[in-house]
Amino acid sequence: MRIRSARTLPVAAAVAATVTGSFAWAPTASAQSTDPTPSSSTSSTPRNAAEAETGGVAILKKDPGGDVLAGASFTLFDTAGKQAASGKTDAQGQLAFKDLTPGVYRLKEISSGSTLHDTVDDQDVIVTPGTDTPLTIVDPFKAASVLLKANDDKTGKLLAGSTVNIGSGDKTILTLTTGSDGTASGKLPINSLTGSDFWVKQVKAPAGYDIYKPSKEFKAKPGDPVTVTVTNAKTATTPPPTHKPTDKPTEKPSDKPSPDKPGKDEDVPAPSASGTPPSDETASSTAAPAPAGSLAHTGADATPWLIGGAGVLIAAGGGALVVTRRRRTDDSTNDGSAES
DSSP: OOOOOEEOOOTTSOOOOOOBTSOOBOSOOOOOOOOOOOOTTSOSSOHHHHHTTOEEEEEEEEOTTSOBOOSOEEEEEOTTSOEEEEEEOOTTSEEEEEEEOSEEEEEEEEEOSSSSBOOOOOEEEEEOTTOEEEEEEEOOBOOEEEEEEEEETTTOOBOSOOEEEEEETTEEEEEEEOOTTSEEEEEEOOOSTTOEEEEEEEEEOOTTBOOOOSOEEEEEOTTOEEEEEEEEOBOOOOOOOSSOOOSSOSSOOOOOOOSSSOOSSOOOOOOOTTSOOOHHHHHHHHSOOOOTTOOOOOSSOOHHHHHHHHHHHHHHHHHHHHHHHHHHHHHHHHHHHHHO
8 A cells, every 4th residue: 555645624624523632523524636637548447436446534633722733743554554644734733634545544643743732542543435534633731740748847858658639629630648758749630721720638647747637729731840748747745744753652651550450569369269358358348448539648657647636636525525514513503502
């Protein structure tokens, strides 16, 4: 098969409806032929029959905004993988491949012809006899390159383990997690020549740091690199105590016995097997029990003083009794004398 030359379609040719990032079929667009008029001395085959044996492809190149793109390069390959035709779109974004043998071809976009646009994937094209198959190709805008950084708010140190969601509107487009170097990268689709608006929100903070709750907004343009930084503060910890703990007890235990508990050095007599209390217990049982609230002795025994005081009181009482009796005797004597 010989390589056919690429011819530009006239501006008035009909164009198929746009299909973003892919090819679209459209009604047949007519193209003017520049082949010389055959003379009567040439082949006796009628021209109309000869034209029915070949076909063509008519390409219209646009971007998502509807603007035509000039300078886009395309190559057409046959089923054997050999180049059948090639060319670039003109100022009107048009390119035509003529005189192709009917069959299936592979169309490859070599270059978009623009620093802001990307190319589309390779696709098959069917060429039919006597027809120029129209295709409208829409090149997407180049994706923006986003670089995520997470750092300490005090030292600026890059932090690993920071996870963020990046999206537009109410849709999450990309999720990134910083690696050991504290960074992560990805691609963001752009749908406008002037750029697209995005937001970033942290969903997981690095270990030992508080999560950054607010979301940030940023804008990215086609093919441009953009850096997004998330800053984290360390998680607050409880301050250490201002005084050192001591192992010494705050109160000194007392060894003095209580009324209910004997002291360490006191011997508690054990009951005898026969049930008879020991001699000390028998002797103490005859004595008057000490008041429950009495204080412990702090000096010499006060028993002699108590006995002496009791004796004085008894003597005083006896003297008072004698005096009383004597008065009664005197009164009786006086009464007798008066009667006589």
